[in-house]
Amino acid sequence: MTGIAQRLARPVERALGGGGLPVRLRAWDGSEAGPAGAPVVVLRSRAALRRLLWEPGELGLAQAYVLGELDVEGDLAEGLRTVWRAVRERGLRPRRMPTRDRLRAAGTALRLGALGPRPPAPRTQAALDGAVHSRARDRAAISHHYDLSNAFYRLLMDGSMAYSCAYWTSDDPSYGLARAQHDKLELICRKLGLRKGARLLDVGCGWGSLSLHAAEHHGARVVGVTLSREQRDFVRGRIEERGLADRVEVRLQDYRELEEEAGGCFDAVATVEMGEHVGDAQYPAFAAILHRMLRPGGRLLVQQMSRGARAPGGGAFIESYVAPDMHMRPLGATVGLLEAAGLEVRGTESLREHYVRTVGAWHRTLEERWEEFAALVGEETARVWRLYLVGGALAFEERRMGVDQIVAVRPAADGTSGMPATPAGWYLPAGAASPASSAGAAGPDGPAGPQGPAAPAGVAR
Structure with a gap:
């Protein structure tokens, strides 16, 4: 038979x-x-x-x-x-x-006895109502993924709680995810030229890894915004633990609400893997807000996932289970949108291979502690994450998806950018001071002047 x-x-x-x-x-x-x-x-x-x-x-x-x-x-x-x-x-x-x-x-x-009514969708599949990228729907989309539980993310990630692509600067066996995330945070702060007293806006601050690092290691004064209550509450707890209430403020706030605030308030703006949630039609307004919040000469760093020119980007699974309503575009299209908003793009850096290693580290943790994850969030959710991490690593490996850091500046009216002549100071080894500068010194453009700070040694905790 x-x-x-x-x-x-x-x-x-x-x-x-x-x-x-x-x-x-x-x-x-x-x-x-x-x-x-x-x-x-x-x-x-x-x-x-x-x-x-x-x-x-x-x-x-x-x-x-x-x-x-x-x-x-x-x-x-x-x-x-x-x-x-x-x-x-x-x-x-x-x-x-x-x-x-x-x-x-x-x-x-x-x-085969397989005909019958449509089976119900799994409970882990997102079911969002309302207009796409309305404020209410965006808040629900973010909550679907990021409010899973702080305990889950604490189990998955390193101590910094950085949920974005790390920056792997060594192949030494003793060098792991925590060091790679520290080096990513340090790279961002250097690219932004942060110094003591610099004002930083962290749009989509997550669990506060960048906000806290910038305040602790660079003396920046930081405002972080997120749509996730779980993230907001977690960051507030860390602010209190580390005695940073005078330097870090975290808000439960939609980026569109920044339009209601005074512009030109910040020396630097960062948005790390948040732009994928904005939507294609909304991105010009998003870029305009980033431009508006910067002072003339202020710097912007966008770390954002992209798709290949002929690749679909996320796909039905990711958009239904992981990041509802997400939108990715080729890097060049995002650069064009930032330039259209009046920003001058000064450089881009692909981190695509770095994400293969980052997601691989998260996946190893998931498999090694599978029983703990399943007990915490259920077998179904754990299987969603297994499929997400394995499929995501493969998409970056095969160049169907990418991730890039884009550095831009809001030029002054006379075209002055305040940027260094070369980006050499961004990539100094840990512990080395950047040329002609020291931490806390004020440059010609104020606290976030063109030269980078001294790089602290050690790992963010």
Whole structure:
């Protein structure tokens, strides 16, 4: 008797446009079909097949995976890598099946007992209401991901609670994520030219890693804004613990509310992996606000994810489970939007490979402490994060996604930028003073003058 996997293989191949399965398929009866030695995709029950009939493509596969109806045996990353390789090399795409093929597929599903009503979406899938990128919906989108629990993120990340791409400056085995995050925070502060008394606006401050680092190590006076209550409360706790109430203020505030405040108040503005949440239509206004908040000669640093020119960016899974309503564009398009707002872009730096290592470190922590994560947030949420981290690392590895640091300045009316002639001081080794400057000295443009500060040694905690 023909096994279930063999009976499913033919309609799946037809749906993909022919050419054979890129993976090996194992069905709930133990039967297998597909190339020997390929990663094994396991359909654990008829529920997985029913879900895929109702929701074919990436979203249905993700739903089945997070619920455990579908699994990948062995290395999930290698399974996803194999599928993406087949997509590139064979041009595999789900296609609209002719009526005859659809009737055959329906007949197969009927005989396998997989027909039935649409299965409910997993509870971990975002369900947002209202106009896209309205203030209320943006707040709900941010809460969906970032308000999961501070305990979860504390378990996943290093002590700085930096939830963004790190900057890996060493291959020494003793050099890990905490040092790489410290070096990223230090790089940002140097690029912004922060000195004692400099006023920094941290838009989308997260758990405060940059705000606290800038205040503690560079003497900056910082205002951080976030839409996440969990993040706001966490940062306030750290401000109190470290005695930084006179230097750091954190607000539960939408970036659009900054329009109501006086402009030109800040020597530097940073927004680290927050711009992806703004939306394409809203980004010109966002860039205008960043420009407005800077004094003439003030610097901006945008660290933001991008997509390849012919890559889709996030995709159905990430946008449904991780970052609802996110939008990525090629780096050049973002540079154009910043320039259109009146900012002068002075340099860009790709951190794409750095994100492969960063996400890899988070994923290792997740797997090593899997039982703790599952106990804290549930198996379904833990599986969402496994798929997110593995898939994200692969997207950066294969250049479907990137991440970049963009340095810009708001020029004075006469065109003066106040920028150093070269960026050499940004990349000094830890502990070395930048040329012709020392921490706390005032430059020609005030506290955030053109030269960088002395770089403190040690790791942010």
